[in-house]
Amino acid sequence: xxxxxxxxxxxxxxxxxxxxxxxxxxxxxxxxxxxxxxxxxxxxxxxxxxxxxxxxxxxxxxxxxxxxxxxxxxxxxxxxxxxxxx
Amino acid sequence: xxxxxxxxxxxxxxxxxxxxxxxxxxxxxxxxxxxxxxxxxxxxxxxxxxxxxxxxxxxxxxxxxxxxxxxxxxxxxxxxxxxxxxxxxxxxxxxxxxxxxxxxxx
Amino acid sequence: xxxxxxxxxxxxxxxxxxxxxxxxxxxxxxxxxxxxxxxxxxxxxxxxxxxxxxxxxxxxxxxxxxxxxxxxxxxxxxxxxxxxxxxxxxxxxxxxxxxxxxxxxxxxxxxxxxxxxxxxxxxxxxxxxxxxxxxxxxxxxxxxxxxxxxxxxxxxxxxxxxxxxxxxxxxxxxxxxxxxxxxxxxxxxxxxxxxxxxxxxxxxxxxxxxxxxxxx
Numbered sequence: 341x342x343x344x345x346x347x348x349x350x351x352x353x354x355x356x357x358x359x360x361x362x363x364x365x366x367x368x369x370x371x372x373x374x375x376x377x378x379x380x381x382x383x384x385x386x387x388x389x390x391x392x393x394x395x396x397x398x399x400x401x402x403x404x405x406x407x408x409x410x411x412x413x414x415x416x417x418x419x420x421x422x423x424x425x426x
Numbered sequence: 427x428x429x430x431x432x433x434x435x436x437x438x439x440x441x442x443x444x445x446x447x448x449x450x451x452x453x454x455x456x457x458x459x460x461x462x463x464x465x466x467x468x469x470x471x472x473x474x475x476x477x478x479x480x481x482x483x484x485x486x487x488x489x490x491x492x493x494x495x496x497x498x499x500x501x502x503x504x505x506x507x508x509x510x511x512x513x514x515x516x517x518x519x520x521x522x523x524x525x526x527x528x529x530x531x532x
Numbered sequence: 533x534x535x536x537x538x539x540x541x542x543x544x545x546x547x548x549x550x551x552x553x554x555x556x557x558x559x560x561x562x563x564x565x566x567x568x569x570x571x572x573x574x575x576x577x578x579x580x581x582x583x584x585x586x587x588x589x590x591x592x593x594x595x596x597x598x599x600x601x602x603x604x605x606x607x608x609x610x611x612x613x614x615x616x617x618x619x620x621x622x623x624x625x626x627x628x629x630x631x632x633x634x635x636x637x638x639x640x641x642x643x644x645x646x647x648x649x650x651x652x653x654x655x656x657x658x659x660x661x662x663x664x665x666x667x668x669x670x671x672x673x674x675x676x677x678x679x680x681x682x683x684x685x686x687x688x689x690x691x692x693x694x695x696x697x698x699x700x701x702x703x704x705x706x707x708x709x710x711x712x713x714x715x716x717x718x719x720x721x722x723x724x725x726x727x728x729x730x731x732x733x734x735x736x737x738x739x740x741x742x743x744x745x746x747x748x
Contacts, residue, residue, distance in 0.1 A: 351432045353437040360441050361466045364448035369456050370428055376460050385466055391435075391486045393650035394580045396669065397642070398496055401658035402503050406734055407463065407663060411456065415511045418517060432554055436715040440548035441634040451535075472553065479564070479651060489579035494556035495566045496580070496654060497595045500730075504602035514740065518611065 352389060356382050373411040381403030434475035443470025453524040455513045459506060466502045470495045575715025576647040584652065585719045589708055593697060596690050596726055599728070599733045603686065610741030618671035628666060635663035643727050647716065653723035657730030664735040674742045686736065689729025693722050 359382055363392035380403035388396035432486055433446075448461020477491035486492075517523055557619050567579050569589070574582035639660035646652030667673055675682045697708045697720055705711070712717045736743075 344501070344510070346430055348489055349433055351487070353433055357437055357440045357444070360444045363453065363464060364444060364457055364461050365706060369454060372457060372460055376463065379464070379467070381524075383471070385474075386471065387474065389472055393486070393490050394578075394652060394655065395495055395499070397476065397508055397650060397655040398499055398658060401529075401655060402499055402734075403467070405662050406503055406658065406665070406738070407506055410738060411460070413740065414514060417514060417740075418523075421432055433643070435548050435553040435556075439546055439553055441548040442549060443542050443719060446612045447538070449644070450538050451543075476556065477562070485564070486579070488564045489561045489567050489583045490588070492580045493583040493591070496584065497591055500595050500654060501598050504598055504737070507740075508602045508605045508609075511740055515611065517607050 348389065351384070352386055354414075356386060370415060373408060373415065376411065377404045377408035380408060431475060431478060434471065436467050438472035438475060441471060453525050453526075455516070455525070456511075458496065459509055459513070462509075463502060463506060466518070470498055534581045566683060573708070573712055573715075575719055576711075577651070578646060578648055578650065580650070581646050581652050581719070585722060589697070589722075592726075593690075593708075595719050596693060596729065599730060600687065602692055603733050603736055606737055606740065607742040612744035612746050613678040613741040615673050615738050615739075616669065619669070621670070621681040624670045625665075628672075629669060632663050632666070635659055639663075639727065639731070642724055646723065647719070653726040654730060657727040658734065660727065660731035661734035661738075664731055665738050668735055668738065673735075676739075679743065679745065682732070682736075682743070684710065685728055685732045687729070692725035696722055 358377070359375055359379040363372050363379050366372045366375055380399060382402060384396045384400035385400055387393075443465075445461045445465025446470060448464065449458050452458055452461065453522035473491045473495050474487060479485040479487060513523070567583060570587070571577060571579060571582055574586040576582050576586070605705070642659065643653060644651075644652035644658035646655070664673075675685070677685040696710075700709045700711070701707050
């Protein structure tokens with residue numbers, strides 16, 4: 341958190357936006373979900389870097405864990421009900 | 427030289443745009459849901475990056491936006507879980523994961 | 533054609549949003565001085581917890597209601613699901629044995645320390661939900677076999693919160709006005725009940741549908 345855009349700020353935000361893009365534009369929905377979990381963890385890092393520690397804990401537990409797990413479980417149910425690749 | 431707060435604002439705008447792009451362009455319902463989550467996270471990033479302490483940053487950010495974003499994270503998880511049950515039911519009813527028969531928006 | 537239209541729209545959205553955000557006034561109007569001024573009267577010393585559970589406790593009440601509402605919606609729409617079969621997967625058992633005690637301890641720790649350091653009911657509840665989801669995935673979810681107890685745990689948070697919000701109005705205070713000397717105890721009670729409800733609600737949302745009773 342320096343005066344100009346610090347190196348860590350630029351790096352964190354670049355990786356964040358890149359992961360967000362991968363979370364929606366990957367070829368396979370499973371890959372998108374995994375990228376979304378990484379995105380959630382990076383958001384937790386960003387919250388910690390900005391000083392919002394409560395948010396960092398909550399985002400790491402819920403954003404990456406519960407939401408990513410929800411998507412993965414739903415994908416698994418789709419694969420089980422049909423043999424198709426989504 | 428862009429200040430670091432402006433960098434965060436531009437990143438938040440980028441996340442919101444990526445979210446909208448996913449909602450508009452992806453026929454797959456799961457990708458739309460991922461896009462909605464990315465959109466929500468972009469808005470949260472905007473809220474917290476505006477909430478920086480005004481002096482030099484050894485205090486923590488403004489607690490009121492932090493509380494709002496915490497509530498927002500909870501509501502986003504609930505909405506996503508409910509939306510996933512909707513998608514599951516939709517797929518059981520129609521057998522597909524897109525809203526229309528064809529795969530693109532003509 | 534519509535593909536390029538969407539890309540043009542998204543590009544203009546990005547440029548427009550960036551310009552709008554960059555032109556926000558850079559004044560130093562913050563609410564943190566107001567929060568700091570009233571922090572001692574709130575019963576806790578973590579400003580975020582004070583805002584969440586005291587100054588804006590109405591929002592938190594509605595947030596817990598939203599959790600329950602999402603669960604009701606999921607149970608109304610989702611297909612009935614049986615509890616997963618018991619998994620004797622060795623890595624899962626190792627993970628459960630190693631991680632479940634620290635998870636429970638960590639949840640209780642976050643609940644207690646949220647008064648003075650980052651933490652709080654929701655963080656503890658989310659971490660406990662992680663542990664409960666691990667149990668669910670391994671097929672060891674005894675609460676699904678006791679539907680009455682399960683429903684009691686799910687509504688515990690909202691019920692306690694509602695009781696403690698309505699109680700002050702019986703003794704002449706306003707709705708949601710904690711007695712100032714006992715604010716810390718009230719916040720702790722609300723947070724404890726909310727932690728349990730949040731954990732079980734998130735786990736039930738993970739199951740994805742109403743738990744089917746085994747003899748139906």
